[in-house]
Amino acid sequence: MARLDRLLANLGYGSRREVTALVAGGRVVLDGATLKDAGAKIPVAADLPRRLTIAGQPVDPPAPLTLLMHKPLGVVCSHREAGRSVYELLPARWRARIPALSSIGRLDKETSGLLLITDDGPFLHRVISPRSNIAKRYQATLDRSLEGHEAELFAAGTLVLEGEKDPLAPAILEPTGPRTANLTITEGRYHQVRRMFAAVGNHVTALHRDRIGGLSLPADLEPGAWRVLSTDEQAAIFT
Numbered sequence: 001m002a003r004l005d006r007l008l009a010n011l012g013y014g015s016r017r018e019v020t021a022l023v024a025g026g027r028v029v030l031d032g033a034t035l036k037d038a039g040a041k042i043p044v045a046a047d048l049p050r051r052l053t054i055a056g057q058p059v060d061p062p063a064p065l066t067l068l069m070h071k072p073l074g075v076v077c078s079h080r081e082a083g084r085s086v087y088e089l090l091p092a093r094w095r096a097r098i099p100a101l102s103s104i105g106r107l108d109k110e111t112s113g114l115l116l117i118t119d120d121g122p123f124l125h126r127v128i129s130p131r132s133n134i135a136k137r138y139q140a141t142l143d144r145s146l147e148g149h150e151a152e153l154f155a156a157g158t159l160v161l162e163g164e165k166d167p168l169a170p171a172i173l174e175p176t177g178p179r180t181a182n183l184t185i186t187e188g189r190y191h192q193v194r195r196m197f198a199a200v201g202n203h204v205t206a207l208h209r210d211r212i213g214g215l216s217l218p219a220d221l222e223p224g225a226w227r228v229l230s231t232d233e234q235a236a237i238f239t
């Protein structure tokens with residue numbers, strides 16, 4: 001149960017004073033009945049948007065919330081980095097949500113593909129924890145043809161990236177054409193895929209992530225589009 005005014009303020013509908021005014025104005029309806037008391041206790045569960053409306057619209061999904069986005073090229077994943085961010089693709093109100101939404105790992109500005117965004121701290125940590133060992137698959141387009149020895153080197157678990165001390169964990173390279181390949185990695189080091197190809201004298205000209213664990217980017221999700229991740233999809237990440 002949560003206090004209605006605190007719940008709505010934490011979902012970004014306004015300050016406690018503003019949401020109290022919304023309630024007093026008869027704009028908040030639970031199970032068909034207009035709520036008048038902003039201090040009322042509300043049962044918060046995943047079905048809340050089917051039960052609670054604000055000005056006639058279903059309330060936003062409460063925490064814990066995880067989104068699946070097809071990150072487009074040209075947007076950044078960090079609140080702090082300059083430029084348009086993935087958060088600007090979500091409803092404006094969501095930037096005021098508490099707990100805040102954040103991406104699970106990051107994709108570079110010039111990388112597209114499957115991005116998870118969540119306000120669920122334990123879930124985020126489970127996905128990024130080295131102990132979960134979750135595979136991430138990238139489709140890379142290269143400047144030059146593969147030479148043939150790259151897959152063996154990446155799989156060996158001995159490659160040390162420039163400026164680093166520890167070798168990378170084994171990674172799987174599957175060429176899909178002379179200048180295209182899928183690369184599956186379990187770590188998430190800074191610019192890892194681009195730096196791996198740089199280490200073999202190549203250069204990534206386009207990069208797209210199409211899979212995290214057992215979860216694939218849905219083919220019908222256009223760049224810039226997103227939706228709520230279902231519990232089955234959440235579980236698929238760990239399979």
Ligand code: URA
Nearest residue numbers: 107108111191193194
């Ligand atoms: N590796 C990269 O180089 N960039 C990404 O965005 C993700 C992995």
